[in-house]
Amino acid sequence: MTSFAIITGASQGLGRAFAFELAKRKTNLILVSLPNEGLSLLAAELANFNIKVHFFETDLSLQQNIEGLAHEINETFQIHCLINNAGRGGTCRFEEAKMAYLHGILQLNIISVVLLTRLLVPNLRKQKQAFILNISSMAAFSPIAYKTVYPASKAFIRHWSLGLREELRGTGVSVSVLYPGPMKTNLDAMQRIEKQGLKGKMGLVPPEDVAKVAITNLFRNRATIVPGFMNKINFRMMRLFESRLLTRLISNAVKLELD
Numbered sequence: 662m663t664s665f666a667i668i669t670g671a672s673q674g675l676g677r678a679f680a681f682e683l684a685k686r687k688t689n690l691i692l693v694s695l696p697n698e699g700l701s702l703l704a705a706e707l708a709n710f711n712i713k714v715h716f717f718e719t720d721l722s723l724q725q726n727i728e729g730l731a732h733e734i735n736e737t738f739q740i741h742c743l744i745n746n747a748g749r750g751g752t753c754r755f756e757e758a759k760m761a762y763l764h765g766i767l768q769l770n771i772i773s774v775v776l777l778t779r780l781l782v783p784n785l786r787k788q789k790q791a792f793i794l795n796i797s798s799m800a801a802f803s804p805i806a807y808k809t810v811y812p813a814s815k816a817f818i819r820h821w822s823l824g825l826r827e828e829l830r831g832t833g834v835s836v837s838v839l840y841p842g843p844m845k846t847n848l849d850a851m852q853r854i855e856k857q858g859l860k861g862k863m864g865l866v867p868p869e870d871v872a873k874v875a876i877t878n879l880f881r882n883r884a885t886i887v888p889g890f891m892n893k894i895n896f897r898m899m900r901l902f903e904s905r906l907l908t909r910l911i912s913n914a915v916k917l918e919l920d
């Protein structure tokens with residue numbers, strides 16, 4: 662039976678880059694994103710690589726949609742690769758944050774990833790070898806003021822992924838975590854990176870390069886994937902020097918995004 666890779670948040674940014682990277686490697690694809698964001702056009706473009714492409718337009722922040730999507734996939738497709746890419750962030754004073762903003766980040770970055778993975782693991786386990794790639798962030802390594810829930814959600818992804826990797830050891834399903842630094846993936850990300858000045862641009866890597874490094878190392882069964890030279894240095898430094906000083910330095914840079 663033909664096997665597929667599924668990518669959440671595939672319509673733009675890093676998810677779109679993953680789709681092209683896998684298409685170049687002749688991997689059949691299932692793309693997932695919100696409705697009316699051009700997934701059908703993207704699917705048609707990717708089909709030019711002589712692969713099979715299906716797409717689902719759904720809001721993954723709703724549990725019933727996650728269950729519906731997983732049910733349809735499990736009934737119809739064999740999958741050997743799950744890329745949990747859809748995620749959102751933002752910069753906002755906690756006291757001014759709207760309920761929907763906070764709930765949306767927690768729901769998409771944490772709950773949807775865990776639930777979708779839980780429902781698709783039985784499908785992945787049917788393969789001799791299968792891969793799960795979860796997208797964390799360099800932000801996972803330090804608390805950050807004015808972002809608070811976003812870095813915490815990415816730290817959750819790190820811990821949960823590495824625990825799941827250990828639990829699934831020996832089953833043929835490998836779990837990897839990707840830690841991108843800043844990427845100019847959409848207008849909001851571009852504006853935020855520009856506002857931070859030089860600090861914001863440290864470790865900047867194009868999403869296409871991030872996707873290439875990530876997929877290569879995913880198939881090499883690496884637990885931790887850090888794309889870009891500067892990010893590798895930051896990764897080591899941040900893990901060594903986690904401190905109030907680091908939190909203050911990063912938070913001061915992020916504060917520039919507020920106005």
Ligand SMILES: NC(=O)c1ccc[n+]([C@@H]2O[C@H](COP(=O)([O-])OP(=O)(O)OC[C@H]3O[C@@H](n4cnc5c(N)ncnc54)[C@H](OP(=O)(O)O)[C@@H]3O)[C@@H](O)[C@H]2O)c1
Binds near residue numbers: 674697747750797843
């Ligand atoms: N950009 C960065 O600097 C950066 C740095 C580190 C880590 N990351 C992480 O990398 C991943 C991709 O980020 P990105 O910058 O490429 O994001 P992006 O450009 O904003 O794209 C996000 C994707 O997720 C989809 N999506 C958003 N909400 C959704 C929902 N409720 N249900 C289903 N799909 C939804 C979007 O679909 P629509 O197009 O339909 O809206 C889009 O395809 C995220 O997990 C992010 O946290 C990003």
